[in-house]
Amino acid sequence: MKIKQALFTAGYSSFYFDDQQAIKNGAGHDGFIYTGQAVTPGFTSVRQAGECVCVQLILENGAVAVGDCAAVQYSGAGGRDPLFLAATFIPWLNDHIKPLLEGRDVQAFLPNTRFFDTLRIEGKPLHTAVRYGLSQALLDAAALATGRLKAEVITDEWQLPTIAEPIPLFGQSGDDRYIAVDKMILKGVNVLPHALINNVEEKLGYDGEKLRDYVRWLANRVMTLRTSPRYHPTLHIDVYGTIGLIFDQDPQRCAHYIASLEKETQGLPLYIEGPVDAGNKADQIRLLTAITRELTKLGSGVKIVADEWCNTYQDIVDFTDAGSCHMVQIKTPDLGSIHNIVDAVLYCNKHGMEAYQGGTCNETEVSARTCVHVALAARPMRMLVKPGMGFDEGLNIVFNEMQRTLALLQARS
Numbered sequence: 001m002k003i004k005q006a007l008f009t010a011g012y013s014s015f016y017f018d019d020q021q022a023i024k025n026g027a028g029h030d031g032f033i034y035t036g037q038a039v040t041p042g043f044t045s046v047r048q049a050g051e052c053v054c055v056q057l058i059l060e061n062g063a064v065a066v067g068d069c070a071a072v073q074y075s076g077a078g079g080r081d082p083l084f085l086a087a088t089f090i091p092w093l094n095d096h097i098k099p100l101l102e103g104r105d106v107q108a109f110l111p112n113t114r115f116f117d118t119l120r121i122e123g124k125p126l127h128t129a130v131r132y133g134l135s136q137a138l139l140d141a142a143a144l145a146t147g148r149l150k151a152e153v154i155t156d157e158w159q160l161p162t163i164a165e166p167i168p169l170f171g172q173s174g175d176d177r178y179i180a181v182d183k184m185i186l187k188g189v190n191v192l193p194h195a196l197i198n199n200v201e202e203k204l205g206y207d208g209e210k211l212r213d214y215v216r217w218l219a220n221r222v223m224t225l226r227t228s229p230r231y232h233p234t235l236h237i238d239v240y241g242t243i244g245l246i247f248d249q250d251p252q253r254c255a256h257y258i259a260s261l262e263k264e265t266q267g268l269p270l271y272i273e274g275p276v277d278a279g280n281k282a283d284q285i286r287l288l289t290a291i292t293r294e295l296t297k298l299g300s301g302v303k304i305v306a307d308e309w310c311n312t313y314q315d316i317v318d319f320t321d322a323g324s325c326h327m328v329q330i331k332t333p334d335l336g337s338i339h340n341i342v343d344a345v346l347y348c349n350k351h352g353m354e355a356y357q358g359g360t361c362n363e364t365e366v367s368a369r370t371c372v373h374v375a376l377a378a379r380p381m382r383m384l385v386k387p388g389m390g391f392d393e394g395l396n397i398v399f400n401e402m403q404r405t406l407a408l409l410q411a412r413s
Contacts (some may be wrong), residue, residue, distance in 0.1 A: 001057055001060055001061065001104055001105065001106055001141075001144075001145035002059070002060050002103055002104060002105050002106065003057045003058070003059060003060075003101050003104050003106060003141065004058045004059060004060050004102070005057075005058040006055070006056070006057055006058075006097070006098045006101040007055070007056040007057075007058070007123060008053050008055060008090050008093045008094060008098070009053065009054040009056070009084070009090075010051065010052075010053060010054075010086035010087070010090060011051070011052045011053065011054045011068065011364070012049065012050060012051060012052065013050035013051060013052045013068075013070050013071075013144050013362045013363060013364055013387065014050065014360065014361060014362060014363060014365070014386075014387030014388035014393075014394075015050050015073055015360070015361040015362040015388055015389055016047050016048060016050045016073065016130065017043070017047070017048050017049070017050055017051075017071075017083060017362065017385065018034070018047050018071060018073050018074055018083050018288075019034075019038045019039060019040045019043045019045075019047070019074075019076055020040070020074040020077040020078075020198070020240070021039050021040050021075075021077060022036060022037070022039045022040065022046045023040055023046065023198055023199060024041075024198065024240070024241070024242075024245075025039065025047045026199070026201070028278070031353065032362055033045075033046075033047055034046035034047045034294070034362060037289065040075075040076040040077060040083075041076060041082060041083075042082045042085075043076070043083060043231040044082035046157065047090060047413075050070075050073070050362045051084065051085055051086045052069055052070040052084075052086070052129075052131075052133070052363075052364050053068070053069040053084075053086050053089055053093065053129075053130075053133060054066065054068055054069075054364075054366070055067045055068065055133045055134060055136070055137040055263070056137070057101065057106070057137050057138075057140075057141050059106065059141060059144060059145065063144040063145075065137045065138070065140035065141035065143075065144055065219055066105070066136070066137055066140055066366055067132075067133040067134060067135065067136025067138070067139075067140060067366060067367070067370070068133050068134065068136065068138030068363070068364040068365055068367050069089070069127075069130050069133030069134070069326055070084070070129055070132065070333055070360075070362060070363045070364055071083070071084035071127075071128065071129040071333055071360075071362065072088070072331060072333050072334060072359075072360040072362055073131075073360050073361055073362040075326075077308070077389070078277065078307070078308035078311070079280075079281065079309050079311055079315075080128070080311055080334055081127050081128045081129070081334075082114055082127075084127060084129040086183065089129075089130065093130070093360055096121050097116075097126075097130070097134070100116075100119075101134075101182055103175055103176060105143035105148060105289055106138060107142065107145050108142060108147050108157065108299065108356065109138055109139050109142040109153050109154075109157055109339075110157050110339060112138045112142075113134075113135040113138050113139070113337045113338070113339045114339065116131055116134050116135070116138075116258070116337065117135070117191070117336055117337035117340065118337070124346070125336075126336070128306065128333060128334055128335070128336040129333060129376070130247060131335065131336035131337045132333045132335075132337070132338065132367065133326060133367070134312060134337070134368055135336070136339040136366065136370045137204075137209070138186065139153060139154075139338060140370070140372075141371065143400045144203075149373065149405060149408060149409070149410065150315035150373035150374075151368060151372075151373040151374075151376045151377045151405055152377075152409075153356055154342060154373065154374065154377035155204065158342060158346070158377070158378075160377055160378070161265050162377075162409060162413065163376075163407070164406050164409040164410045164413065166402055166406060167354045167357075167375045167376065167379070167380065167382065167383045167386050167402065168189065168190035168191060168234075168317070168382045168383070169189055169190050169382065169384075169398060169399060169402075170189070170191035170192070170194070170236055170356070170358075170382045170383065170384050170385060171183075171184040171189040171191070171192045171193060171194070171385045171391050171394075171395065172194035172196075172361060172384065172386070172389065172391065172394075173192070173193040173195055173389070173391065174194075174196055174197065174347075174361065174389030175195055175196055175389075176192055176389070177195045177196065177214070177408060178217075180193060180195045180391050181218060181221055181386060182221070182225060183318055183391050183392060184233075185221065185222055185225040185226060185231075185233075186225065187229060187388070187392075187395060188233075189233065189395065190233060190234065190309050190382065190384065191233060191234040191235075191236050191382050192218075192233055192234075192235065192236070193218065193236075193237075193278065194234075194236065194237065194238050195214065195237045195238065195330075196238065196240075196345075197214075197237060197238065197239040197240065197242060198238075198239075198240040198242065199209055199242070200242050200245055200246055203244075204242045204243070204246065204308065205399045206246055207246070208243065208246060208257050211237070211239070211261070212260075212261060212264060213235070214237075214263040215235070215261050215264040215265060215270070217283070218235060218378045218413040219235070219264060219265045219266040222266075222268065223266060225399045227243060227287065230366075232267075232268065232394065233268065234266060234269040234270075234271065234382075235268050235270045236270075236271040236273065236305070236382075237270075237271070237272055237273065238273040238274055238305075238307065239272060239273065239274055239275055240277070240308075241275070241276050241277025243257060243258065243272070243275040243276065243309060244275060244276030244278075244287070249276055249287060249363050250276065251276075251287050251290035251291045252290075252293060252294055254275055254276060254287075254291050255290075255291045255294035255295050255298065255300075256298070256374040257303055258272050258275060258291070258295065258300070258302050258304075259295055259298045259300035261302060261329040262301055262302050269301070269303070270301070270302045270303070271302070271303045271304075271305050271326070272302060272304055272305065273304075273305035273306075273307050273329065274301070274302060274305065274306070274307040275288075275291060276291070277308045277309075278310065281309040281315065281318070283304060284306075284308060284309040284310070284321060284324075285307060285309075285318065285322050285324045288304060288306055288319070288324040289322055289323060289324040289325075291304055292304050292323070292326065294323060297389065303325075303326035303327060303354075304325040304326050304327070305325060305326070305327045305328070305329055305330065305356060306319045306324060306327070306328045307329045307358075309409035310328055310329065310331075311331065311334040311335070312334070312336075312340070313333060313335060313340040313343055313344050313347075314342045316328050316330060316347065316348065317344075317347055319353075320347065320348060320351050320353040321351070325353075325369070327353065327355070327356050327381070328344075328353055328354075328355065328356065329342045329356045329358040330345060330355060330357050330358060331355065331358045331359060331360065332337065332358065332359040332360075332363075332367070332371055332374075333359060333360060333367070337391070338346055338370065338371075338374055338385055341357065341371075341373055341374050342374060342377065342378045344389060345355075345357060345375075345380045346378055348380070349378075349379065351378075354381045355380040355381050356380060356381060356382050356383075356384075357371065357374065357375050357378070357380035357382070357383045357384065358383075358384045359371060359384050359387075360386065360387070361386060361387055361388055362381075362387065363386050363387040365387065365397050366385055367387070367402045368387050368394065368397050368398055368401075369397060369398075371383065371386075371396055371398075372401040372405060373401075373405060375402075376402065376405055376406070376409075385398050385399075386398065
């Protein structure tokens with residue numbers, strides 16, 4: 001089965017592009033908008049509308065495979081590819097990628113996705129968002145061409161066992177970190193709430209007091225609203241390097257503060273994502289490793305999650321081999337082709353690293369549904385609820401796709 005025609009269309013993603021460095025520098029708020037000047041190259045304002053490029057591959061039998069090229073909310077930060085704008089990339093896709101797609105056989109997924117993942121145009125690799133969207137469409141095409149689920153294509157081509165069991169889901173609140181928690185508890189989400197602690201003055205506190213108060217409130221809220229004592233969610237909070245800012249990047253001071261949060265959790269497991277941002281990969285590994293080791297010395301049960309500077313498959317291997325943390329976020333758009341996501345999850349599972357198959361609020365329903373199939377096949381420890389920051393919509397997309405797919409896998413077995 002071959003691709004008859006490839007189409008590229010501009011679309012909206014489910015959130016916005018935000019200039020992370022400008023926010024860390026103290027950009028103010030005016031309603032939903034950030035004030036002040038953008039500082040990351042490519043940004044024209046601190047917050048601007050999220051975009052995607054929708055890929056449609058029309059197959060010889062008339063079936064249409066789809067994928068969405070999407071990039072993370074904080075594009076251009078932490079070693080990631082620059083801002084992804086449809087107006088820039090659609091003409092480029094039509095000129096360079098369309099001729100390579102049309103006429104291509106899609107029966108097998110891996111040869112095609114590896115081709116585009118390693119392709120160089122004028123000496124440069126394809127933007128991660130392009131590789132992400134193309135690989136989604138190529139996986140869908142392989143499934144449509146062979147009458148399989150996308151999860152089945154992955155388990156078949158990687159020779160993995162089919163495990164028809166759900167993956168724990170991690171809800172993200174965005175800045176609505178109080179009301180969204182109530183929603184998450186009512187719907188029994190496994191891991192919550194992300195919380196978006198990306199500013200020292202407003203969210204962390206110069207002594208960490210605001211985050212401490214929030215963790216205390218969070219645990220109390222779970223205990224108050226839960227309808228069963230069996231509901232024992234994991235707390236997972238992303239702090240975007242702000243803990244390092246208030247403790248001068250001193251790993252011992254960071255670790256002692258992080259460990260002190262455990263007494264506020266009422267026994268709920270606590271993960272802290274991105275406690276420091278060292279500005280480069282080598283120093284990030286060094287600082288995270290020191291924090292993780294200090295937590296072990298303290299006998300703390302709090303776990304550290306790597307995010308910034310841990311973007312590619314090779315990054316994930318390096319952070320894992322260094323024992324730099326307890327969990328890595330596999331931020332799906334940053335890995336480019338989705339076969340790298342599968343490989344990254346499998347590497348973590350093999351080497352004792354907890355794998356969190358994450359992503360971004362700034363994806364689309366197409367990429368989110370594809371990621372469900374990737375997770376069901378590769379089996380990470382948890383998966384992000386996405387896209388968007390409304391929680392309910394993302395949960396609807398991810399949870400329902402997972403349940404539908406599990407039902408089909410069980411029926412076929």
